[in-house]
Amino acid sequence: xxLNCHSSKAELVDAQRQLVSxxxxxxxxxxxxxxxxxxxxxxxxxxxxxxxxxxxxNYINCEGNDVRNYGILTGIKECRDLFGELLExxxxxxxxxxxxxxxxxxxxxxxxxxxGKLGSTPWSKLDKVKFLCPVPGYDRHFAICEExxxxxxxVPMNENGPDMDMVENLxxxxxxxxxxxxxxxxxxxxxVCYSDEVVTRLVSMKTAAADFTIIWDNAYGVHHVYKxxxxxxxxxxxxxxxxxxxxxxxxxxxxITFPGSGVALIASGDKSIAEIKKxxxxxxxxxxxxNQLKTYNFFKNAEGVLNHMKKLxxxxxxxxxxxxxxxxxxxxxxxxxxxxKPAGGYFISVNTLPECAKETVKxxxxxxxxxxxxxxxxxxxxxxxxxxxxxxxSYPTTDELKMAMEVFSVCVKLSAVNKLLENKGE
Amino acid sequence: xxLNCHSSKAELVDAQRQLVSxxxxxxxxxxxxxxxxxxxxxxxxxxxxxxxxxxxxNYINCEGNDVRNYGILTGIKECRDLFGELLExxxxxxxxxxxxxxxxxxxxxxxxxxxGKLGSTPWSKLDKVKFLCPVPGYDRHFAICEExxxxxxxVPMNENGPDMDMVENLxxxxxxxxxxxxxxxxxxxxxVCYSDEVVTRLVSMKTAAADFTIIWDNAYGVHHVYKxxxxxxxxxxxxxxxxxxxxxxxxxxxxITFPGSGVALIASGDKSIAEIKKxxxxxxxxxxxxNQLKTYNFFKNAEGVLNHMKKLxxxxxxxxxxxxxxxxxxxxxxxxxxxxKPAGGYFISVNTLPECAKETVKxxxxxxxxxxxxxxxxxxxxxxxxxxxxxxxSYPTTDELKMAMEVFSVCVKLSAVNKLLENKGE
Numbered sequence: 037x038x039l040n041c042h043s044s045k046a047e048l049v050d051a052q053r054q055l056v057s058x059x060x061x062x063x064x065x066x067x068x069x070x071x072x073x074x075x076x077x078x079x080x081x082x083x084x085x086x087x088x089x090x091x092x093x094n095y096i097n098c099e100g101n102d103v104r105n106y107g108i109l110t111g112i113k114e115c116r117d118l119f120g121e122l123l124e125x126x127x128x129x130x131x132x133x134x135x136x137x138x139x140x141x142x143x144x145x146x147x148x149x150x151x152g153k154l155g156s157t158p159w160s161k162l163d164k165v166k167f168l169c170p171v172p173g174y175d176r177h178f179a180i181c182e183e184x185x186x187x188x189x190x191v192p193m194n195e196n197g198p199d200m201d202m203v204e205n206l207x208x209x210x211x212x213x214x215x216x217x218x219x220x221x222x223x224x225x226x227x228v229c230y231s232d233e234v235v236t237r238l239v240s241m242k243t244a245a246a247d248f249t250i251i252w253d254n255a256y257g258v259h260h261v262y263k264x265x266x267x268x269x270x271x272x273x274x275x276x277x278x279x280x281x282x283x284x285x286x287x288x289x290x291x292i293t294f295p296g297s298g299v300a301l302i303a304s305g306d307k308s309i310a311e312i313k314k315x316x317x318x319x320x321x322x323x324x325x326x327n328q329l330k331t332y333n334f335f336k337n338a339e340g341v342l343n344h345m346k347k348l349x350x351x352x353x354x355x356x357x358x359x360x361x362x363x364x365x366x367x368x369x370x371x372x373x374x375x376x377k378p379a380g381g382y383f384i385s386v387n388t389l390p391e392c393a394k395e396t397v398k399x400x401x402x403x404x405x406x407x408x409x410x411x412x413x414x415x416x417x418x419x420x421x422x423x424x425x426x427x428x429x430s431y432p433t434t435d436e437l438k439m440a441m442e443v444f445s446v447c448v449k450l451s452a453v454n455k456l457l458e459n460k461g462e
Numbered sequence: 463x464x465l466n467c468h469s470s471k472a473e474l475v476d477a478q479r480q481l482v483s484x485x486x487x488x489x490x491x492x493x494x495x496x497x498x499x500x501x502x503x504x505x506x507x508x509x510x511x512x513x514x515x516x517x518x519x520n521y522i523n524c525e526g527n528d529v530r531n532y533g534i535l536t537g538i539k540e541c542r543d544l545f546g547e548l549l550e551x552x553x554x555x556x557x558x559x560x561x562x563x564x565x566x567x568x569x570x571x572x573x574x575x576x577x578g579k580l581g582s583t584p585w586s587k588l589d590k591v592k593f594l595c596p597v598p599g600y601d602r603h604f605a606i607c608e609e610x611x612x613x614x615x616x617v618p619m620n621e622n623g624p625d626m627d628m629v630e631n632l633x634x635x636x637x638x639x640x641x642x643x644x645x646x647x648x649x650x651x652x653x654v655c656y657s658d659e660v661v662t663r664l665v666s667m668k669t670a671a672a673d674f675t676i677i678w679d680n681a682y683g684v685h686h687v688y689k690x691x692x693x694x695x696x697x698x699x700x701x702x703x704x705x706x707x708x709x710x711x712x713x714x715x716x717x718i719t720f721p722g723s724g725v726a727l728i729a730s731g732d733k734s735i736a737e738i739k740k741x742x743x744x745x746x747x748x749x750x751x752x753n754q755l756k757t758y759n760f761f762k763n764a765e766g767v768l769n770h771m772k773k774l775x776x777x778x779x780x781x782x783x784x785x786x787x788x789x790x791x792x793x794x795x796x797x798x799x800x801x802x803k804p805a806g807g808y809f810i811s812v813n814t815l816p817e818c819a820k821e822t823v824k825x826x827x828x829x830x831x832x833x834x835x836x837x838x839x840x841x842x843x844x845x846x847x848x849x850x851x852x853x854x855x856s857y858p859t860t861d862e863l864k865m866a867m868e869v870f871s872v873c874v875k876l877s878a879v880n881k882l883l884e885n886k887g888e
Binding site: 103105161182290296 | 510517528531562568572576584605606746748750
């Protein structure tokens with residue numbers, strides 16, 4: 037059955053009957069599966085259990101501080117060195133924060149909202165603050181902007197990153213545009229990797245706002261699955277244009293070790309990180325340094341992280357293969373669904389026919405499969421075409437995932453056929 | 463030598479000569495001791511090492527969630543139950559936060575600053591926000607108020623808590639007074655315990671500001687040293703007046719297990735905690751639940767915490783005894799120094815003669831003993847009398863502490879004698 041938008045009404049009616057029957061059969065399986073978030077599978081988490089179980093006998097870090105006690109606001113040196121090596125960032129420009137880079141992003145934006153950035157007017161005092169949002173993107177980034185009342189501007193995501201012509205034109209004239217939300221490698225959800233040219237343009241472009249900030253959420257910086265893609269070092273490029281303070285760089289081990297029980301970091305230029313350290317001194321007594329030491333003990337160096345990520349990448353590849361093979365099998369001869377094969381990251385982003393994403397997710401839900409809400413990959417939850425769906429294949433077992441993709445395929449087709457017949461006046 | 467304010471000039475000159483000689487002798491010992499913060503000693507930390515070393519094999523909590531993965535924004539149930547039992551708070555009104563109650567306080571105030579409380583005008587939009595600060599008090603509370611530009615109003619601390627006549631008079635007419643900073647049991651620094659009457663008046667008083675908030679930082683809630691003092695349950699009392707949402711209750715294990723690597727909590731009334739949970743959903747992916755489970759596994763229940771605190775209390779008692787015995791020995795017949803014996807907590811607060819605290823701390827520093835900065839127990843670092851000094855006896859060994867108190871006593875006397883002679887025109 038090779039259905040597409042040009043299938044005849046008779047073909048569609050025929051297909052609908054068959055799909056409804058398949059759908060009902062799947063429904064009777066009483067599936068109960070949540071694929072809504074990019075959660076690691078238990079088998080992935082098991083790879084890091086040694087962090088929790090390895091005996092710890094020495095609580096004194098390389099600088100002679102007892103990690104069990106107060107102090108060391110910016111994180112233990114060995115941890116800053118480790119991530120500095122991994123990400124090629126000067127450890128002095130890194131603060132090891134708590135357990136969540138999302139929280140570090142929220143806090144950073146909150147500080148600019150309350151106090152301004154390096155002497156600028158606090159964003160809370162401005163009539164209007166706007167953020168550029170490459171779309172589709174990460175729903176929790178958008179939720180933060182919405183919480184602060186920022187106006188979010190959709191910027192189309194191209195093959196090599198956001199549409200930089202549009203970005204440059206917007207930021208050069210509008211001083212109310214204060215930032216851009218970037219997941220530069222294997223972006224959430226569509227796996228786009230920012231090219232060197234895009235990164236260069238981001239750090240070199242003229243911005244009307246002196247406090248314009250690039251939220252550089254490198255969440256999947258070492259999450260290679262099919263091949264290793266290189267991301268330009270944004271700080272090295274920014275140095276040429278003296279714009280290092282424009283960058284707030286975030287990273288975490290949430291999807292390396294344990295989500296919520298790993299470590300996160302923020303990095304920035306000299307002036308900006310000095311400001312952040314000063315405000316951190318009021319905000320907290322410091323972060324969990326025992327966890328930092330345990331994380332360091334587990335990895336030792338950048339190579340340790342990369343070796344670990346190879347194992348995780350193999351586990352993810354098995355899941356990605358299941359999804360991509362099924363999509364190929366079901367839709368390579370159909371225009372009901374389009375997708376790109378990501379080289380890494382955590383997600384596979386697909387596009388249904390227009391006005392079919394919500395219906396697909398709804399049908400799946402009624403069949404016991406929870407997908408990420410349609411629309412959530414766009415600001416305000418509004419996908420203008422209602423076509424993007426984020427598939428998060430990591431959490432289910434391979435058997436569950438196969439079943440889920442069976443359900444998903446039927447739901448995509450059924451919603452497409454229903455929509456086409458509806459348009460034909462049925 | 464029983465010196466006091468009424469000693470003759472000859473006696474003072476004589477004493478000065480002798481004190482300078484003692485001081486110089488101590489200086490030549492090249493002491494290097496930091497008693498500036500209330501840091502636990504390594505021996506105290508060792509009592510909790512099992513949290514870090516106990517084998518953990520089961521990562522599934524009592525509700526069936528894998529603590530290594532995403533989820534459980536408000537903290538694992540067993541941990542909320544444990545602290546609910548310990549503090550007699552409904553676990554549904556508790557959120558287990560990160561590793562720092564100070565950070566939870568900062569965040570809570572930041573949220574009201576940015577978004578208001580339960581529909582009130584965001585504090586950032588007001589011309590003036592004032593906070594009541596019982597003095598002497600905790601420097602890091604004051605630092606938060608200063609960061610937000612709040613005007614801090616000193617309220618004298620009486621034997622049973624803040625001067626409630628003054629508090630009631632101020633809050634009933636001035637809607638710009640948005641809160642009061644309380645460490646209700648064994649207050650930092652002077653060990654005051656709020657009486658039932660004070661707590662009742664705090665929750666029953668009329669406040670011009672509907673969003674008036676009691677920052678109830680119960681940092682030393684189980685830190686009994688000489689005797690167990692009962693603190694009224696503020697939520698129980700507030701229930702009668704329907705003011706539970708006025709309370710933001712904070713607690714942490716920083717001074718129970720590991721500072722910076724423990725767990726902290728925030729609790730409030732139904733409406734207020736619901737608002738906080740909603741905002742937490744944007745702010746973070748959740749806190750470190752592995753650490754929560756390990757903390758729970760170590761204590762199991764309230765009794766486990768209380769037994770642990772008995773051991774810590776004995777350790778602290780040894781240190782407190784050294785300080786108090788030395789003060790008795792040196793100053794019981796002198797008016798150069800006054801102090802109260804606290805029943806628990808972490809500090810001993812002393813008052814020198816007026817205009818002698820800064821000089822005492824300076825002399826001590828030049829002798830290798832770092833004390834908490836004089837003035838830091840008052841808003842803006844300004845002690846109107848320049849007489850209060852916070853002694854934090856927990857960190858040094860007993861031998862170090864004895865030496866430190868030797869230095870301290872000489873410095874108090876020398877600064878007093880210098881001041882008296884200066885006043886006499888020498």
